[in-house]
Amino acid sequence: MRFLRGGWAICKRELHSYFVSPVAYALLAIFWLAEGIFFVSILGYWAAQGRNADARVQEFGAEGNLLNVPAMVAGSFLDVTALVLMFVVPIIAMGLLSEEKRRGTMDLLLTSPVSNAGIMWGKFCGAYVFLLFMLTPPFLFQFVMDFYGDNEFGTFVTGFLGLALMSASMLAATLWVSSITKNQVVSAFAGYGVLMVFWFIDAPANLLPSIYQDGVRWLSIHNHFGDFRVGVISGRDLNYFVWFPAFFLFLTYTALESIRWRGVRSS
Amino acid sequence: MIHVENLVKRYGSNAAVDGVSFDVAAGEVVGLLGPNGAGKSTTMRILTGAMPPTDGIAEVAGHDVVEAPLDVKSRVGYLPEVPPLYPEMKVRSFLKFVAELKGVPRRDRKARVESALSRCWLEERADQPIEQLSKGYKQRVGLAQAILHDPELLILDEPTSGLDPRQIIEVRQLIRDLAGDHTVVLSSHILSEISASVQRVVVINEGKVVAADSVDELSRRFGGGDQVTVQVRGDADALRRMLPSLPGVADARIVEDVESDVWRCDLSAAPDTDVRPRVAAAVVNAGFELIGMTRREMGLEEIFLRLTDEVNQDADAEDQAA
Numbered sequence A: 001m002r003f004l005r006g007g008w009a010i011c012k013r014e015l016h017s018y019f020v021s022p023v024a025y026a027l028l029a030i031f032w033l034a035e036g037i038f039f040v041s042i043l044g045y046w047a048a049q050g051r052n053a054d055a056r057v058q059e060f061g062a063e064g065n066l067l068n069v070p071a072m073v074a075g076s077f078l079d080v081t082a083l084v085l086m087f088v089v090p091i092i093a094m095g096l097l098s099e100e101k102r103r104g105t106m107d108l109l110l111t112s113p114v115s116n117a118g119i120m121w122g123k124f125c126g127a128y129v130f131l132l133f134m135l136t137p138p139f140l141f142q143f144v145m146d147f148y149g150d151n152e153f154g155t156f157v158t159g160f161l162g163l164a165l166m167s168a169s170m171l172a173a174t175l176w177v178s179s180i181t182k183n184q185v186v187s188a189f190a191g192y193g194v195l196m197v198f199w200f201i202d203a204p205a206n207l208l209p210s211i212y213q214d215g216v217r218w219l220s221i222h223n224h225f226g227d228f229r230v231g232v233i234s235g236r237d238l239n240y241f242v243w244f245p246a247f248f249l250f251l252t253y254t255a256l257e258s259i260r261w262r263g264v265r266s267s
Numbered sequence B: 001m002i003h004v005e006n007l008v009k010r011y012g013s014n015a016a017v018d019g020v021s022f023d024v025a026a027g028e029v030v031g032l033l034g035p036n037g038a039g040k041s042t043t044m045r046i047l048t049g050a051m052p053p054t055d056g057i058a059e060v061a062g063h064d065v066v067e068a069p070l071d072v073k074s075r076v077g078y079l080p081e082v083p084p085l086y087p088e089m090k091v092r093s094f095l096k097f098v099a100e101l102k103g104v105p106r107r108d109r110k111a112r113v114e115s116a117l118s119r120c121w122l123e124e125r126a127d128q129p130i131e132q133l134s135k136g137y138k139q140r141v142g143l144a145q146a147i148l149h150d151p152e153l154l155i156l157d158e159p160t161s162g163l164d165p166r167q168i169i170e171v172r173q174l175i176r177d178l179a180g181d182h183t184v185v186l187s188s189h190i191l192s193e194i195s196a197s198v199q200r201v202v203v204i205n206e207g208k209v210v211a212a213d214s215v216d217e218l219s220r221r222f223g224g225g226d227q228v229t230v231q232v233r234g235d236a237d238a239l240r241r242m243l244p245s246l247p248g249v250a251d252a253r254i255v256e257d258v259e260s261d262v263w264r265c266d267l268s269a270a271p272d273t274d275v276r277p278r279v280a281a282a283v284v285n286a287g288f289e290l291i292g293m294t295r296r297e298m299g300l301e302e303i304f305l306r307l308t309d310e311v312n313q314d315a316d317a318e319d320q321a322a
């Protein structure tokens, strides 16, 4: 564990700091409230659609095309949550390294027997555990549907696995942004910028020469979430969710190396 | 304990530290002194292993800061210019975190934290969030985190700057306590602020060492003579003619005093001479009324200004020659 020296202490401190931060509490409250509202509306919408479908079946006697309401709810809810995460993650990550630089606590880390990989890992781990904590109640919402006698537990599990992987990717990218800024607000907005780029990068794919199209589509984050939300785990997506964060963690590591080498400007 | 040789740190083409050399023996208390931007913080940061030098050697207890950073870090406690504190944390949990970060073995952590708390007179504030503390207390928490892993060497960057006079006295007292069993290097741009705490001063200006000696030796060498102020009633022109010609008077400036008709004469005496009896006799003999006379040793600030000015003038001369 020499490679990650200091990581565990940093991770614990980071996690602890979320739980004494008013901003983090506000974020938790808003996130859970919004997720609750989305879930209830989505459930209401698909339940109504389901009743309509049932009625049509009764009326016309069609067979086999009953609407799978739980699957529809899972799909819509997972989509919404993915989008909400894109707005949440930059806020969670904004201060991770930029604040260390601004407050001067980076000096403490740099003069302690802590490795760059340890700093990087500690920061990532603290924020990620907090994110998973955030995602737990929305994961439990599905059990509401058990009351209606029908659930898509499997879809929810793969869906939330996808969300967890996707938020790790988003976190890695925004951690990197935080490592090259010295102001949380700048860091948050630049983080949105980076995530939006990787969210919408496939939008103009059709306009590109066909040999680039697949590559550009592969880069897009949400393209790799689509299968998870319908209960499918593919190697292609897993591959992406390993390489994407690995790439940004590497960039973060490089930024830390450069900070260690050049020194933070003492303010 | 410290060996620094031809240390250079460049930012781009601008050298913040430009060939600094000095040594500090174990147990010594040394002050790094210099005006803003002299390169004090940069030198200290290199010594703590916070960043590598561009060139030159910096060693702590025989370990090179670049080659053996971990050996250096375990021996150095560092208080940066801005104490590195997490405002939302409570004092004790912050110190626990630092203990873990510094690699204090788990079984010793509690004892180290409690001992740092008591050495820095922080017990009563131990469970208060750091953001609620006054500046002086924050500085103490900064000192506590520096001594936490029981380092041999303390590097304190402007430990008393920005504090009110009472807090300055407290922190100074604290540093004096710590100096008992640590080697200490502290920086300041005000000599009088550290002259009470340190045995030796290294004066830095524009990245270069301009003097390194004990405070007494510095004042003897650069202090020159005393400053004597004489208040006299009488004819100013006659005074202007007489005073500078007195033996032992190096320089005389005569200005009107607040009292009308009384002249204030600021004299600089030649080194190691007390000109007061001579001045008094001369003034009285020439028929002036002697109203008052005070003597002041050349202040440390003036020595310091002189030292740094000399360097600047030399540099200017060089620039002009080039």
Ligand SMILES: Nc1ncnc2c1ncn2[C@@H]1O[C@H](COP(=O)(O)OP(=O)(O)OP(=O)(O)O)[C@@H](O)[C@H]1O
Binding pocket: A262, A263, A264, A265, A266, B011, B015, B016, B017, B034, B035, B036, B037, B038, B039, B040, B041, B042, B043, B081, B189
């Ligand atoms: N990260 C940096 N990048 C560029 N220049 C820097 C950096 N850090 C310091 N400098 C420059 O190096 C010089 C020395 O700075 P340093 O902070 O060591 O001075 P100092 O003696 O500590 O001054 P002060 O009394 O103001 O604290 C200054 O000119 C400063 O502007």
Ligand SMILES: [Mg+2]
Binding pocket: B040, B041, B042, B081, B157
């Ligand atoms: Mg400084």
